[in-house]
Amino acid sequence: MLKVLSFLKPYRIAVAVALFLTIMELFVELFQPLIMARIIDHGIMEGDLNTVLLWGGIMVGISLIAFASGIINSFYSAHVSQNFGFDIRKDLFEKVQAFSFANFNRFPTSSLITRMTNDITQLQNVIFMGLRIALRAPLLVIGGTIMALIVNAKLALILLLTIPFLVCFLIWILNRGGTLFRSVQDRLDGVNNVMQENLAGIRLIKAFLRRKHESKRFGVSNQQLMDRTVSALRFMELTMPILLLVMNLAIIAVLWFGSREVTAGGASVGEVVAIVNYITRITGALTVFSFIIMGVSRARASANRVTDVLDTDIDLIDAENVTPNTRFQQGSVEFKQVGFRYPSSESAVLEEISFKADAGETIAILGATGSGKTSLFQLIPRLYDVDHGRILIDGLDISMVKLKDLRQQIGYVPQEALLFTGTVRENIAWGKEQATMEQIVEAATAAQIHETIMKLPKQYDTVVGQKGVNLSGGQKQRLSIARALIRNPRILLLDDSTSALDLKTEAKLLQAIKEYTCTTFIITQKISTSIEADRILIIEEGRLIAEGNHQELLKDSDLYQRIFQSQFGEEELKHAQTSQ
Numbered sequence: 001m002l003k004v005l006s007f008l009k010p011y012r013i014a015v016a017v018a019l020f021l022t023i024m025e026l027f028v029e030l031f032q033p034l035i036m037a038r039i040i041d042h043g044i045m046e047g048d049l050n051t052v053l054l055w056g057g058i059m060v061g062i063s064l065i066a067f068a069s070g071i072i073n074s075f076y077s078a079h080v081s082q083n084f085g086f087d088i089r090k091d092l093f094e095k096v097q098a099f100s101f102a103n104f105n106r107f108p109t110s111s112l113i114t115r116m117t118n119d120i121t122q123l124q125n126v127i128f129m130g131l132r133i134a135l136r137a138p139l140l141v142i143g144g145t146i147m148a149l150i151v152n153a154k155l156a157l158i159l160l161l162t163i164p165f166l167v168c169f170l171i172w173i174l175n176r177g178g179t180l181f182r183s184v185q186d187r188l189d190g191v192n193n194v195m196q197e198n199l200a201g202i203r204l205i206k207a208f209l210r211r212k213h214e215s216k217r218f219g220v221s222n223q224q225l226m227d228r229t230v231s232a233l234r235f236m237e238l239t240m241p242i243l244l245l246v247m248n249l250a251i252i253a254v255l256w257f258g259s260r261e262v263t264a265g266g267a268s269v270g271e272v273v274a275i276v277n278y279i280t281r282i283t284g285a286l287t288v289f290s291f292i293i294m295g296v297s298r299a300r301a302s303a304n305r306v307t308d309v310l311d312t313d314i315d316l317i318d319a320e321n322v323t324p325n326t327r328f329q330q331g332s333v334e335f336k337q338v339g340f341r342y343p344s345s346e347s348a349v350l351e352e353i354s355f356k357a358d359a360g361e362t363i364a365i366l367g368a369t370g371s372g373k374t375s376l377f378q379l380i381p382r383l384y385d386v387d388h389g390r391i392l393i394d395g396l397d398i399s400m401v402k403l404k405d406l407r408q409q410i411g412y413v414p415q416e417a418l419l420f421t422g423t424v425r426e427n428i429a430w431g432k433e434q435a436t437m438e439q440i441v442e443a444a445t446a447a448q449i450h451e452t453i454m455k456l457p458k459q460y461d462t463v464v465g466q467k468g469v470n471l472s473g474g475q476k477q478r479l480s481i482a483r484a485l486i487r488n489p490r491i492l493l494l495d496d497s498t499s500a501l502d503l504k505t506e507a508k509l510l511q512a513i514k515e516y517t518c519t520t521f522i523i524t525q526k527i528s529t530s531i532e533a534d535r536i537l538i539i540e541e542g543r544l545i546a547e548g549n550h551q552e553l554l555k556d557s558d559l560y561q562r563i564f565q566s567q568f569g570e571e572e573l574k575h576a577q578t579s580q
């Protein structure tokens, strides 16, 4: 919680003003019973109208001051709590942006979304409440007790004995409530997770008629959330009746002892009324406090969840002795005995991978599904770090290059063509800050998507729906390729990015890419693509089992021959082998 509260630092003046105004309000509230006692004892009991009018006037005056203080306090409280939430959200977002994939494994996406939205809202609410009323409650309890002692120390002893018991009770509630609300927030993650998967996979759900199944799954998560929330709220509901019971017992005790004291001449009626008034106000404050405790319990759970993210060590960062501003002149890529294992898995995905791609070469990577092709790709822009071996670009170990410099010179087109909400132009320009229209058109032309774009209702200004829903798979792939090409990358990584293209378009695309002076890696399942490559790497179960051009592999590699045969038939294989 302390770490989260440090976000209040920039607003300390506004916080101080808000708290000062709270104290002003409180001051008025504490003096009202005292004035009331004076009006009763010296005005009403003695039949002195002037005293009643004078102190009545003072009471109205200070009430107006309290009213104005309350309004200004609300303004400052809202200002501080909203800015506080804004700053945490911003820091959290930036932290998540810097996460490595290993970091992401720790926090599911749905949980990060809940932390960035609901958890921060809980914190904002409690800060607002804190500045507006939270301080008032404990101060009113302390101040009310002091004032009661001043009015009549003997009767106030009853109050003095009651308060410590209640404080211990509230601390217990606070701690237990924190644990309960943490599990509520975790269940909220669960609901968001099912919801997110459903929204992302809505087409699949409809196509597979899995609506009932998904509704059931959502129902289970929703029920768990409700159960946890109800049990947390039920527990918190304990606070109020116990609090009221104890305070009402205290009032009965004051009235009982008070009447005896008045008879014995140890107290006046006004004093008894004032002390009962203080106890009532303290009860009111404690009632409000019980709501605050509920808010704070919840906010503590949220603060821990937010801090978990903020305190996460980013495990993929620049080494201390990196070379700044590295510009690759050639773009040759060399893997030396590279081994890799995902942080979450026990066994290695890649082992002993060694090859060299010369600058400007086109390298096709073939292999069965799950053989490790994408994993190999992800090591080049250092989305993950190698476990063994080294990767060199132009002879320089990539761990010695600043991450920003490295990634800036790589165009990566992932397997799933993901587009962002915005226009076609914005989606292509996303690959390069301040790209000109000319560069956008050039990249789109090379990616063989320009003509399609020109047929769209607003051409480059056509809005692509969320995740590009109004484009076909092949169109999305080509837009993603244009987004990578616009960077003019030294190294281009195409992860099965031409799978949805027809042979003619694919051939044109590969030809156009050759115009870019970059080393290109293409993961593909299609022999038609690998034919176009200068060299082909065949990966099987994480190992590089064959390397060569189309003709060489057709001659030497059993696996390549089998792939060729599965795509073109035995006759064609024999023909290709004999015509070499």
Ligand SMILES: Nc1ncnc2c1ncn2[C@@H]1O[C@H](COP(=O)(O)OP(=O)(O)OP(=O)(O)O)[C@@H](O)[C@H]1O
Pocket: 342, 344, 345, 349, 367, 368, 369, 370, 371, 372, 373, 374, 375, 376, 415
């Ligand atoms: N994030 C991950 N954490 C743990 N294991 C993973 C992760 N991603 C992939 N794997 C595992 O690594 C292995 C290689 O996966 P990879 O995606 O590199 O294969 P691929 O050859 O690209 O497959 P495909 O052609 O189907 O895309 C698989 O066994 C997969 O289960």
